[in-house]
Amino acid sequence: MQAQIIAVGSELLTPARLDTNSLFLTERLGRRGVDVVRKVVVGDDEARIAREVRRAREEARLVIVTGGLGPTLDDLSRDGVAEALGKPLIEHPEILEWIAERFARHGRKMTDNNRRQALILEGAEILANPNGTAPGQYYRDEAGIVILLPGPPRELRPMFLNECEPRLDLLPSPLRYYTASLRIAGMGESDVDQRIGPIYSAEPRAVTTILAAPGEIQLHVRGQAATEEEARAIADAVAEKVAAELGDRVYTRVNEPIEQVIGDLLRSRGLQLGLAESCTGGLLAEKITEIPGSSDYFAGGFVSYSERAKIEWLGVSAATIAEYGAVSEECAREMAERARDHAGGAGKAVGVSVTGFAGPEGGTEAAPVGTIFIGLADGGETVVRKLSLGKERDRNRELSARSALDLLRRRLLGL
The missing domain is CATH 3.30.70.2860 (Alpha-Beta Plaits)
Known part of the structure; x- marks a missing residue:
């Protein structure tokens, strides 16, 4: 079976909001042999919604409309779908009573505009929404299926899992x-x-x-x-x-992030990790600590951005910086070794360092913008990798952090 998803909401056509619902729906539908062949974002306009629903129905057996089920005048998904299907909207007394009771439980009185949320397509099944006031709808005829889901993910996801998937599982699927x-x-x-x-x-x-x-x-x-x-x-x-x-x-092979892989390796080897960052400004530490439980193996790190911080906080030799500069193989080596020492020392910890010119300005003739040095120190020989990147600052910082993670992974695996 092929499906199309129509995300409704003028806000989705601006930088203010992203349509993440379609990603969730595509993944869940794929498990059931439903192939999503098209996704569309349409603004809050009844005629446009109706036009997209009609077009989607011509091309796919399953059409899912997300958003636009609220109580305000710009919540027009019900109206647009009703126009496309040629079906009237009927006020459902039980839904209306349920909405009023929900307001009462929260000590509020239901306003008249909330009556719109009790409008149901003639012939549609109601999809319960315990997390909001907008019920979903499931409509089926000889041309296929149309599902209306609320926009907030905290309402859409449980509704799809609990209300839609059991219905879809009853449908024959060749694949x-x-x-x-x-x-x-x-x-x-x-x-x-x-x-x-x-x-x-x-x-x-x-x-x-x-x-x-x-x-x-x-x-x-x-x-x-x-x-x-x-x-x-x-x-x-x-x-x-x-x-x-x-x-x-x-x-x-299980689609886990590299930070998780590294964390598991450090934990299994009983090692602590210390970081010394300059041009990445703490980005590497942020990635490491995105993994729950990282305190088991992450001792801490230094954002030694200035030469003074490298010398006074981290313990890099002033002579090294004076002779070779802060962006150099020699400085990266000492930064990694000092990070290792602070984290527990050789045999107990691994130190990783990053120093470089992230750009877009700075650099020297010998080390232009995009020159990055990554150091790694453990109980063996300290290694330093040099990167020659471009002038895009954010990309350079991200690639530097990712390269440092991969260097650490490979070292822990003995590669």
């Missing part, structure tokens, strides 16, 4: 889908595709998507078959061949 995911570090998108193209193109029952993100590549292999078990076997077989081809560049 089921399963997606296997891999994350790859230290390679570009074109390099990855050149290596694995012959693998995924040889399996017509799988659709492979390659997504480039700063410092990593995400690979999603979606298998399709009559059962979910068969679909999983297809996707896993392709993913296994890809992992064998790319080797240690694949850092996870």
Whole structure:
């Protein structure tokens, strides 16, 4: 079955709001063999909503409309869908009573405009909404299914899980889908595709998507078959061949972030992590602490942005900075070693450092903007990696942090 999603809301056409509901719906529908072939955002206009619903019904058996079910005059999804279907809206007395009782429980009186939320398409089933005042609606005829869902994710998600999925599970579906995911570090998108193209193109029952993100590549292999078990076997077989081809560049097969992988490695080895950051300004520490429980292995870090901070707070030799500069292999080495020492010392901790010219200004002839040094010190030899990036500040900081994480991962694995 094919589906289309229509997200309603003029705010979604501005920078103020993003449509995240369609991402959730696409993932949940995919598990049930429903292929989302189009997503559309439309403003709060009854005629436009009706036009999009009519067009979607011509192309897909399932149409999901999100948002626009509130009580205000610009909540027009009910009206637009009713116009598209040629069905009247009927005030549902039980819904009206339920809304009034909900207001009463909160010590408030229902206003007249809330009556709009009790308007139900003739012939539609009501989808309960315990988290808000806007019920959803499920309409089915010979042309297919139209589902109306509220816009707030805290209302939409449980409604779809509890009200829609049981109904969709009763529908016949010729295909089921399963997606296997891999994350790859230290390679570009074109390099990855050149290596694995012959693998995924040889399996017509799988659709492979390659997504480039700063410092990593995400690979999603979606298998399709009559059962979910068969679909999983297809996707896993392709993913296994890809992992064998790319080797240690694949850092996870369960779609977990690299920070989680590193945390598990540090914890299993009983090591503490210390950081010394300059141009990344604490970004690396932020990424590490995004993982719950990171206090088990993250001792702390220094944002030693100035030369004075590197010398007085961190303990880098003033002579090193005077001779080589703050952006140098030598400084990165000492920063990593001091971070390690503060975190517990050799054999007990790992220190990682980042120093460089993030841009867009600064730099020297010997070390232009985009020159980054990443240091790593543990119980063995201290290593320093040099990056030569561009002049885009935010991208340089992100790539520096991602490269530092991958260097740490590889060192912990003995690569």
